[in-house]
Amino acid sequence: MYDQVARPYAEQFFDELERKPFDRELLDRFAARVRGRGRVCDVGCGPGHVGRYLTERGVDVFGLDLSPAMVALARELNPTMRFQQGDLRALELPDASLAGIVAFYSLIHLERSAVESALGELARVLISGGLLMLAFHGGEGAVHADNWFGRGVSIDATLYQPAEMATYLEGAGFAVGEITTREPYEFEYQSTRVYAAGVKR
Secondary structure: OOHHHHHHHHHHHHHHHHHHHHHHHHHHHHHHHHHHOOEEEEEEEOOOOOHHHOOOOOEEEEEEEEEEHHHHHHHHOOOOEEEEEOOEOOOOOOOOOEEEEEEEEOOOOOOOHHHHHHHHHHHHEEEEEEEEEEEEOOOOOOEEEEEEHHHHHHHEOEOOOOHHHHHHHOOOOOOEEEEEEEOOOOOOOOOEEEEEEEEOO
């Protein structure tokens, strides 16, 4: 799916944080909490812009994405960072090997029934007290596009209510921290944006 749209996706999203002060503030707070504690994974990293932002704030970050083309592009755009191909549902990482995980708009590509088990896999690789930060589209059901980026790609995105995601996080072994929402910026897809923080119990 992302292999066919990697470059237009990066062209649209790689510099997006420059226009997203709300997101930058949350990432700054995440960076301050996790800096110096160990490695952090940007799960579903896409072109690597979220991980790059954290790296620039002193966090030891590597990126992981299911799409080989996206991983190759992330390496091209961020030559000093590490990226690897992988599936967030079955991470090739040891137990308790990460201090933090950031997953911006990664879980939206899973079916609702698979989310809690995926969160459990993220919890597995975090140290006790490790930090998780999620971003996702708020709402009910799912949205569908037939011709994403004009490349003939069919895509579905699952929407979650904040309280629903909190339940999944608790079930996966996280103590739920702050959950915040914001209305979309004018240049974004017009969905409510939700950010959820958790700490591995």
